Amino acid sequence: MNSYATQEAVSEQEETVARKGHFYGVYLLCSQSLDPRYRGKCYVGFTVNPKRRIRQHNLGCDFGGARKTSRKGPWQMVMIVHGFPNNIVALQFEWAWQQPSLSTRLKMYPELRRKLPRENYFDYNFRILSKMLGVGPWHRLPLTVRWLETDYERAFDVPLPSQMEIVSGKVSISASQRKRADDAEAPPPVAWAPECHLCIQQIEQPERSRLGCTNPTCRLTCHMLCLANYLLGDEPGHYIPIGGECPLCETRLSWAALLQRKRLLSGVPEELQDQEDDLSDEIDVDSEVEYVPD
Numbered sequence: 355m356n357s358y359a360t361q362e363a364v365s366e367q368e369e370t371v372a373r374k375g376h377f378y379g380v381y382l383l384c385s386q387s388l389d390p391r392y393r394g395k396c397y398v399g400f401t402v403n404p405k406r407r408i409r410q411h412n413l414g415c416d417f418g419g420a421r422k423t424s425r426k427g428p429w430q431m432v433m434i435v436h437g438f439p440n441n442i443v444a445l446q447f448e449w450a451w452q453q454p455s456l457s458t459r460l461k462m463y464p465e466l467r468r469k470l471p472r473e474n475y476f477d478y479n480f481r482i483l484s485k486m487l488g489v490g491p492w493h494r495l496p497l498t499v500r501w502l503e504t505d506y507e508r509a510f511d512v513p514l515p516s517q518m519e520i521v522s523g524k525v526s527i528s529a530s531q532r533k534r535a536d537d538a539e540a541p542p543p544v545a546w547a548p549e550c551h552l553c554i555q556q557i558e559q560p561e562r563s564r565l566g567c568t569n570p571t572c573r574l575t576c577h578m579l580c581l582a583n584y585l586l587g588d589e590p591g592h593y594i595p596i597g598g599e600c601p602l603c604e605t606r607l608s609w610a611a612l613l614q615r616k617r618l619l620s621g622v623p624e625e626l627q628d629q630e631d632d633l634s635d636e637i638d639v640d641s642e643v644e645y646v647p648d
């Protein structure tokens with residue numbers, strides 16, 4: 355299933371990944387379901403541990419997999435893009451790949467808005483990715499495009515920026531990178547808990563300390579404190595932010611409006627707050643990151 359040839363090649367890749375610091379990846383899943391309703395559908399997600407993440411998707415949402423992928427698999431992780439400097443940059447990449455028609459960087463390309471009539475889901479997602487790698491801010495990053503399934507492997511129509519590389523084979527996350535991800539062999543967590551997009555830690559009491567974005571299509575989830583600190587980045591020396599840009603969708607946020615929305619939602623059950631919006635049948639929208647225990 356994977357195409358690395360020798361042990362040597364694997365350790366070389368391992369080294370490459372390690373040199374880039376912590377692992378932040380944005381992956382593409384394709385459904386191998388026998389049910390024609392789901393077969394070939396794709397899903398874009400973010401992870402710090404691809405091996406565990408694919409297991410969670412295939413176990414379903416009770417085990418940390420996204421609701422969008424639950425019972426529509428088995429899923430194959432066909433490719434992963436990594437080498438992002440931090441989780442925010444990776445999450446922004448994930449968000450744009452999921453929703454090219456809403457992304458501020460991609461919405462000027464009308465050809466990305468829809469899947470073409472005869473195009474399959476994989477081809478459509480590959481077309482979006484090809485465009486993304488050539489436009490700012492991503493075209494300046496030292497990204498690695500890694501094929502995980504040789505059956506899907508294909509050439510890009512336009513050459514990638516020179517600092518990017520295309521490789522195939524499994525991802526090996528070195529011990530030094532596993533500071534945040536737990537051991538790859540550990541069983542998946544039984545109960546799913548939301549995870550903060552900013553600090554990549556579990557949100558213990560979501561009803562009290564979780565904040566989202568005021569843009570209803572944005573899936574930002576974070577600790578109130580983490581978002582406050584993020585927004586205060588522009589206003590050092592203060593304790594309460596006035597506002598700033600959402601780290602994922604770049605919508606202008608006002609701190610007062612965020613708190614007001616939080617108060618309004620606090621009486622609404624969690625499931626309703628999280629209702630999946632059917633923005634597009636082509637790409638599943640879900641920015642849930644996995645639960646990573648300390």
Ligand SMILES: [Zn+2]
Nearest residue numbers: 550553577580
């Ligand atoms: Zn946090």
Ligand SMILES: [Zn+2]
Nearest residue numbers: 567572600603
């Ligand atoms: Zn947002």
